[in-house]
Amino acid sequence: MKIKIIFYLFVIAMVTNFTTATAQEWFDKMEDQSANFFDVQKEANAYFEIHGQGRGTLYKQFKRWESGMQYQIDEKGNRIAPKTIYERVNKFEAQTSNRAQRATNWTELGPFNWKATSGWNPGNGRIDYIAVDPKNTSAIYVASPEGGCWKTTNGGSTWSSLTDGLTYMKIGCVGVDPNNSNNVFIGTTGAGLLKSTTGGTSLTPVAGGLPTNLNIRKILVDPSNSNTILLATSSGIYRTINGGTAWTKTSTVASNDIEFKPGNSSIVYSAGTSFYKSTDGGVTFVNVTSGITTTGRSFISVTPANAEYIYLVQAKGQEFGAFYRSTNSGTSFTSMVTGDPANGTNFFGYDADGKGTGGQASYDMAMCASPTVLDEVHIGGIITWKTTNGGNSWVATTVWSYPNNTGYTHPDIHALEYVGNNLYVGSDGGISLSTDKGGNFASISAGLGIRMFYRLGCSASDPAMVVTGAQDNGCSLLKSTGWIDWLGADGMEAFIDPTNSNNIYGSTQQGSLYK
Structure with missing residues (x-):
């Protein structure tokens, strides 16, 4: 009986490792220009057949990529290199004498800022x-x-x-x-x-x-x-x-x-x-490899506070994997904490207590160290976290919903930069700044026109009205008086009732429809 139990546990472990590796493999191929579009599509869909399409499966990120990449391939699924597109457009522009005239016919409408909605909030852009x-x-x-x-x-x-x-x-x-x-x-x-x-x-x-x-x-x-x-x-x-x-x-x-x-x-x-x-x-x-016992998507930080120190953060699939510290310029490392939702150490999940399962570490992951305070390190996944003792213990410095009593930046952290007393966070919603070691954050994104629109709909009766759906920044309405953010999450298809422009419709990922 004991042999059977050990065998079953071994099989479960092997299946778990296989599916985790498969997720990382097809996700990395999305960035690989040599990977065939249809092959990536097939591998990803096989993964979703096993893991579903819910939160933390990277389904949203895959569909974003799929939606855009389908227009950048040939009939066999081979990708047309961005450099090729870039050069061909430049060649066309050089042969077209009225380029400057065409450019003057366009005015950027924004949005250049965001306003809070409810719970799921928009931002300027990624x-x-x-x-x-x-x-x-x-x-x-x-x-x-x-x-x-x-x-x-x-x-x-x-x-x-x-x-x-x-x-x-x-x-x-x-x-x-x-x-x-x-x-x-x-x-x-x-x-x-x-x-x-x-x-x-x-x-x-x-x-x-x-x-x-x-x-x-x-x-x-x-x-x-x-x-x-x-x-x-x-x-x-x-x-x-x-x-x-x-x-x-x-x-x-x-x-x-x-x-x-x-x-x-x-x-x-x-x-x-x-x-x-x-x-x-x-x-x-x-x-x-001395002291490093795991592998996974990794980032490093160093600090002028002590040039011998190196911090290494690592993912395990989509969750937090491990945090290592070296005090001898990378000759060897010590494991400071390993990821385990049961112990409240999944710092790449959605929950501020670290106990939630899942995450998006293949998509959002970042780290920085204080340049002046040794062992003060900040990491980010869905939300941001901070340690002041080199990784032994951590506390969440933001929560992904708004308002809250902890702190807020738009979720999905891609960049952390610490300069002097200024801690900058780059996310799916823009750039935020903390001047008190992550105690409070404020958006400094106003003026950035970087929102990525998936869809837009125009009014049949009012030429000044446009409703849009944007990546991770919800649905917004442009009127003659300016922009109105009215729905968060991933904004998808949006349209205006052709017979009554007061009726606005928007949708989010997974097909939820709002009015």
């Missing part, structure tokens, strides 16, 4: 990356996967777009030269690298042997030599020593995150699903 100019912390750049790159020079009071003139708006990250604020690099998700020598106001493509279909996740400019730049990408790490004229691929392992050791740029850390260290400025990398 932000995947935040970069603060090291020489001027009032200058902040944000990257939106559908809304381009935006910049503020006054700490978020006003924003301006840097990419409205481009034909490709899928921006993944931004890197600012710590020695020269005019040098700004913008990484796209599929169309390569862009460079500006004017603080972002003008951009040119960077070639130098870089693949045209790179999904660039992070850009590091060496503070001791601005000609040395490292790129963390979905296909590995690329390095240049001449400012981007020529590039070398120094690692074939996909990297989510990359950091210099504070004060010593010859030491570089990288994390994909494991941890890697370089002692020659990123020329070679070695996998470090």
Whole structure:
């Protein structure tokens, strides 16, 4: 009997590991330009047959991707590279003499801000990356996967777009030269690298042997030599020593995150699903496993408060997996906490007590460390969490519904950046700021025109009325008096009664209809 029980437990464990791996596999393929659309579709649907389509299964994220990608493939399901689309549109524009005239016929209508609805709240739109100019912390750049790159020079009071003139708006990250604020690099998700020598106001493509279909996740400019730049990408790490004229691929392992050791740029850390260290400025990398007993989507943080410290956060499927700390520059790590909803340590779930199951760690995951207070670390998944003792214990600093008594940023955290006393959060709803270590947050998104619309409907009787449905930012109504946010969650199909414009209809994910 004991043998049978052990066998059944073994089978259950194997099935669980298989289905978790399968989820990560097809999710990663959504970003892989070489993966066939129909193959990804088949694998994902097989996964949903087992796990359903509910919260935390990544069904929403898959359907978003599927909806957009179906128009970017050939008849066999092979993807048309974003770089190819970018170049063909540019060629067409160059051959068309009245481009400037066409541009003047359009006016951006927004929305440029959001207002609370009830429970599920809208926001401006999704932000995947935040970069603060090291020489001027009032200058902040944000990257939106559908809304381009935006910049503020006054700490978020006003924003301006840097990419409205481009034909490709899928921006993944931004890197600012710590020695020269005019040098700004913008990484796209599929169309390569862009460079500006004017603080972002003008951009040119960077070639130098870089693949045209790179999904660039992070850009590091060496503070001791601005000609040395490292790129963390979905296909590995690329390095240049001449400012981007020529590039070398120094690692074939996909990297989510990359950091210099504070004060010593010859030491570089990288994390994909494991941890890697370089002692020659990123020329070679070695996998470090001492003390790290698990693998999974990972991010790293370092702190000038003690250059020897490294923090590594890791997912287990869609839930929180583990948090590790190194106190010897990555020679070895100590596990500080492992994820288990039963113990209240699923920090990537929906619940502020950590006891909820599920999460979306393949989609939303971020971390940063205080630059001045050792062992103060913030992580984000659905909501944000904080530790002040290096990971031994954690407390939720936000809750995804609004209003609440804990704190609020729009849920689904993609970016965390800590500069001085300012803690920035990038989410599906925009950018928020805390100046008290995560005690309180305020949105500084006003002015960002980055909302990603799925659908819109116009009034048959009032030309000024438009109703829209947006990714994770609900349904909104535009009238002659301005915008009205009236429904949260994922806004889908929306329309106005053709016989009575007072009757407005909106829908959310899974087909719920509201009036």
